[in-house]
Amino acid sequence: MIALITGATAGIGKATAELFAKNGYNIIITGRRKERLEEFSSHLKASYKVDVLTLNFDVRKLSEVEAAVNSIPADWKKINVLVNNAGLAVGLGPIQEGIIDDWERMIDTNIKGLLYITRTLAPLMIQNGFGHIVNIGSIAGKEVYANGNVYCATKHAVDALNKAMRIDMLPHGIKVTGIHPGMVETEFSIVRYKGDEERAKNVYKGLQPLTAEDIADTIYWAASRPAHVNISDVIITPTVQANATNTIRK
Numbered sequence: 001m002i003a004l005i006t007g008a009t010a011g012i013g014k015a016t017a018e019l020f021a022k023n024g025y026n027i028i029i030t031g032r033r034k035e036r037l038e039e040f041s042s043h044l045k046a047s048y049k050v051d052v053l054t055l056n057f058d059v060r061k062l063s064e065v066e067a068a069v070n071s072i073p074a075d076w077k078k079i080n081v082l083v084n085n086a087g088l089a090v091g092l093g094p095i096q097e098g099i100i101d102d103w104e105r106m107i108d109t110n111i112k113g114l115l116y117i118t119r120t121l122a123p124l125m126i127q128n129g130f131g132h133i134v135n136i137g138s139i140a141g142k143e144v145y146a147n148g149n150v151y152c153a154t155k156h157a158v159d160a161l162n163k164a165m166r167i168d169m170l171p172h173g174i175k176v177t178g179i180h181p182g183m184v185e186t187e188f189s190i191v192r193y194k195g196d197e198e199r200a201k202n203v204y205k206g207l208q209p210l211t212a213e214d215i216a217d218t219i220y221w222a223a224s225r226p227a228h229v230n231i232s233d234v235i236i237t238p239t240v241q242a243n244a245t246n247t248i249r250k
């Protein structure tokens with residue numbers, strides 16, 4: 001069995017690759033940080049005796065996505081599970097003060113990157129006659145919150161694409177699942193606040209957030225249901241979070 005996980009150099013993607021490897025999958029890991037990919041690949045091979053392929057590219061660049069997918073050796077092309085995870089939030093502020101470059105980074109990564117990956121890999125799955133696409137959305141794709149405007153819009157787009165893919169993949173027997181996490185403590189907030197680790201830490205102050213491993217568990221659970229079962233959509237939050245705006249803090 002083979003799983004390809006985008007954005008596996010940190011957070012949810014990394015924990016997901018680890019869990020699939022632990023369960024005997026051979027793993028294709030992707031990301032822009034080459035050194036992290038190589039270190040993680042050595043760790044997975046040594047810990048779980050699985051094969052690992054690293055693909056170092058930026059999901060925003062169609063030519064890089066195509067070159068990476070074209071470089072996948074034939075015996076790695078039987079991909080069972082694709083986890084469309086690479087994504088980010090950049091900045092948090094009112095629309096009228098929006099930084100265009102931040103908007104473009106989010107739109108290009110979360111929507112266009114996910115589309116480029118899907119466009120290049122879905123035909124392979126169709127050709128193989130099997131596959132499962134897991135799209136990582138967010139609670140921000142189900143609701144909007146103050147100052148979240150463009151990030152929320154990108155994740156609403158992921159939610160729409162998840163539903164649309166399920167229809168398009170139906171005749172081909174390919175499963176499509178959306179996983180929509182609430183607060184997960186990863187590098188997400190450090191990226192959102194452009195390296196301000198103090199501000200990032202405050203996001204989770206006084207509450208117990210989800211861990212990347214919690215989301216990995218959910219992804220693996222969805223991917224390991226029997227052949228006739230498809231998990232369409234999962235919203236997962238910490239117990240202290242009711243929705244995008246209501247949380248209890250100590």
Ligand code: NDP
Pocket residue numbers: 006007008009010011012013030031032033057058059060085086087088089109113136137138139180181182183184185186187188189191212
């Ligand atoms: P992290 O910042 O910890 O990890 C993000 C991953 O995405 C990294 O491996 C990064 O790799 C990769 N990535 C980002 N941009 C690109 C790019 N242009 N090309 C290739 N890879 C890229 O964040 P999370 O693990 O938390 O986020 C994973 C997903 O989960 C995202 O889609 C996020 O929106 C979503 N999510 C996160 C939540 C949270 O609270 N943490 C909640 C809901 C959803 P590299 O930098 O090496 O390229």
Ligand code: 8X3
Pocket residue numbers: 137138139140148181182183184244
């Ligand atoms: C990440 C969760 O609430 O910061 O998608 O948007 S949130």
